[in-house]
Amino acid sequence: MKKKWYPAVLSVLLAGTMLAGCGSSGSNDAQGSTNGQSTKEKIKLTLWGAVPAEAGPQTVIDNWNKENPDIQVEYIRYVNDDAGNLKLDTALMTNQNADLYMNYDLPHLQKRVDAGVALELSAKTDYDIDSQIGQDAALWKINDKYYGMPTKKNMSFVWLNKDMLDAADLPIPAVDWTWSDLEEYAKKLTKPDVYGLLQAESSFTATMDGTLAGMGVKQTDGTSNFGNDLWKQQLEILHNMMFVDKSTPEYGEQLTSKMPVDTMFLQGQTAMLSAGEFIFRNANNLKDYPHDFKTAFAAIPRVNKDQTDYKYPGGVGDVLSVSAKSKNQDAAWEFAKWYADGGMLPMASGGRIPASKSVDSKEAMSLLLKGVEDKYDTDSMNNIVFGKFPSFQLNVPQQAVDARKEEYEKYFLNKQDIDTTMKNMQTRSQQLLK
Structure with missing residues (x-):
């Protein structure tokens, strides 16, 4: 056997x-x-961001991949709206192809921290975010910890068609101008087929947020400040501009038609545009967006002259997080440091100026204005775009932000009056802030 x-x-x-x-x-x-x-074996990472790949991100990725053959990064674009953020959040929660991602506002970052998909970075000892990015970085802390690295200087302002201002004999507004001033400017600048003012969706609540940041989300007794009189005053002015002056589009029209506000500004269909630095990527692209006029800049207006605690949307942004579910967190962190300290420079031509002190600001400005120096009013650009103002990052639960939007939309769609709108914003926010 x-x-x-x-x-x-x-x-x-x-x-x-x-x-x-x-x-x-x-x-x-x-x-x-x-x-x-x-x-x-090569490590493969994915980076999610809202900027079109051809507007700088792909060049950034290509530069990294060339320098780091063992760690290859792929860029995935998501649109920074409700649907796009849901797509990103789903990928993060299911751990599908998302190692690094950009956050564009604090409520969405807070939501991702609460969901356990943002790696805590404060424990990292090889990079001092406070020192490298500056004091405004701390506005992005959650529970006194970093869950993402701010990478760029945030800039929100009013874009002005200076040729139209000159024709109307209107000076470039002072920094402390108000919504009443804006209303008068828009009225004088409105012509057939030309609006006085357009607003990008991301800038629609800029003054509301700056007002709330100044007064505080809650009153001393813990009551919500969402029903404040300054908000009411601004909303009434904007409603009047829509339905009486006709100097800005009706909210429903802008919403349903998905107005390309940046394109409309560059084509001379509006004299003023409230938006951020992201408009530079089109404004500097004279091939696809040819225009002859010179652009000037104004600050986002406060509600009235008596508003001494008003803060401006700005500081630092484009907060780059590492997914807490990524299998390659160390490699992702190496990319994040490289990106912040100069790797992102190809984005400067589109208005994304690096915040890191390791980056020469003159080099970034040179890239921003290369070949288009004559298209901008230098004084107002230096005063507003590169000026320093008391800024904020509004730390409010996303549910409260959403509830506020639902209520003011009803007002702008003429489905409820202003008093009901303010009462509902106050009541709903009070419940959510508890």
Whole structure:
């Protein structure tokens, strides 16, 4: 019997040994070398951001991939709206192809921290965010910890068609101008087929947020400040501009038609545009967006002159987070540091100026204005775009932000009056802030 089964067992053992040897050889090749060349498996990362790939991100990625053959990054674009953020959040929660991602406002970052998909960065000892990015970085802390690295200087302002202002004999507004001033400007600048004012969706609540940041989300007794008189005054002015002056589009029209406000500004269809620095990527693209007029800049207006605690949308932004579910967190962190400290410079031509002190601001400004120096009013650009103002990052639960939007939309759609709108914003926010 032994003679029958011994060769069979021996054959199995030999085969097993050969297979094990093959497996061992493959494993060593993955970590070691073949013919003197490294065969270490490449790490693949994905970066999610809202900027179109051709507007700078792809160049950034290509530069990194060329310098770091062992860590390759792929860029995935998501639109920074409700649907786009839901798409990103789903990818993060299900751990599908999302190692790094950009946050564009504090409520969405807070939501991702609460969901456990943002890696806590404060424990990192090889990079001092406070020192590198500056004091405004702390506005992005949650529970006194960093869950993302701010990478760019945030800039929101009013874009002005200076040729239209000159024709109307209107000076570039002072920094402390108000919504009443804006209303008068818009009225004088409105013509057939030309609005006095357009607003990007991201800037629609800029004054409301700056007002709330100044007075505080809650009153001293813990009551919500969402029903404040300054908000009421501004909303009434804007409603009047829509339905009486006709100097800005009706909210429903802008919403349903998805107005390309940046394109309309560059085509001379509005004299003023409330938006952020992201408009630069189109404004500097004279091939696809040709225009002859010179652009000037004004600050986002406060509600009235008595508003001494008003704060301006600005500071730092484009907060780059590492997914807490990523299998390659160390590699993702290396990319994040590189990106912030100069890797993102190709984005400067589109208005994204690096916030890191390691980046020469003159180089970034040179990239921003290269070939289009004559298209901008230099004084107002230096005063507003590169000026320093008391800024904020509004730390309010996303549910409260959403509830506020639902209520003022009803007012702008003429489905409820202003008093009901203010009462509902106050009541709903009070419940949510608890």
